[in-house]
Ligand SMILES: NC(=O)C1=CN([C@@H]2O[C@H](COP(=O)(O)OP(=O)(O)OC[C@H]3O[C@@H](n4cnc5c(N)ncnc54)[C@H](OP(=O)(O)O)[C@@H]3O)[C@@H](O)[C@H]2O)C=CC1
């Protein structure tokens with residue numbers, strides 16, 4: 453069957469916005485425009501992506517509604533901008549984290565429901581085929597009930613984002629710090645694998661990165677119902693590694709993003725059985741995410757990460773920040789699916 457073509461506008465052509473322009477173009481189902489207020493950057497991006505239409509303001513984009521808007525601005529702007537586009541009839545993919553506070557999210561949810569628009573949150577791990585395979589294996593029940601999740605993650609953030617001090621990353625209020633910027637991917641993946649978090653306790657500090665006040669190292673103890681979880685992440689170690697293990701009653705499954713594999717072990721003291729794929733190029737994840745969002749728009753089905761899932765992760769981000777300050781366990785509010 454012939455696929456629909458979509459008019460897609462990417463709002464904010466910074467680091468991730470440029471990637472979305474490129475990756476939506478690569479789906480071959482999109483005519484892409486983008487909003488970038490800074491004239492110099494707008495011209496540079498337009499030169500790099502000749503098919504993409506440059507716009508200066510969000511108002512211009514709202515005046516000529518697209519089918520899909522991708523919100524790639526700093527987090528405090530996400531919800532209000534998403535709401536404006538939904539009200540103009542667009543489906544919206546919002547970058548992570550959904551926001552820094554839950555303000556306006558109920559309004560966005562109601563508006564999306566009323567207008568029958570798909571709103572998804574761009575937690576891109578959900579587009580990872582290896583993680584999806586491991587999730588399906590766990591969900592099949594062949595390892596028994598999941599009882600524990602252990603995530604161990606780290607990378608040298610300045611290598612990947614040398615200008616981090618000058619971006620939203622520098623403050624919590626603008627969506628920065630290891631918790632809201634990086635760990636949020638991992639807790640969202642944890643939630644996808646084993647369900648929502650009910651309570652948590654956290655510790656975090658700025659250990660190495662200079663020129664910012666926000667934390668670069670974080671440890672979280674969490675309860676996903678009966679399951680015990682433990683998340684650790686830093687943004688300064690040399691290895692770029694992400695490993696998420698799910699220990700079940702009759703076997704352990706481990707996702708190793710850096711090795712592009714998941715592995716299982718079911719015999720006590722036995723050998724790992726590996727399920728590997730060739731290493732993915734970074735764009736490939738985002739092309740898959742774009743394609744999957746357009747599929748949801750086409751079918752009217754739920755996106756990979758729904759607004760409700762993104763809101764739950766937002767509550768988790770906030771509870772981690774609160775626990776670091778209070779030194780107490782924090783409860784996570786329920787979110788209606
Ligand atoms: N999923 C992932 O892997 C990643 C997700 N992200 C997330 O994406 C978001 C953006 O991050 P990133 O691209 O790194 O940030 P950048 O600072 O690189 O880019 C943000 C862009 O938004 C633009 N912008 C700011 N305000 C407005 C506005 N009012 N209207 C239109 N455009 C505006 C900025 O324009 P100007 O040029 O004027 O500053 C800039 O181009 C964050 O929420 C971040 O957490 C980021 C990186 C990777």
Ligand SMILES: O=C1CO[C@H](CO)[C@@H](O)[C@@H]1O
Pocket residue numbers: 607609612613633634637
């Ligand atoms: O979401 C993200 C994924 O990784 C990037 C590089 O470490 C971050 O900058 C970003 O915010």
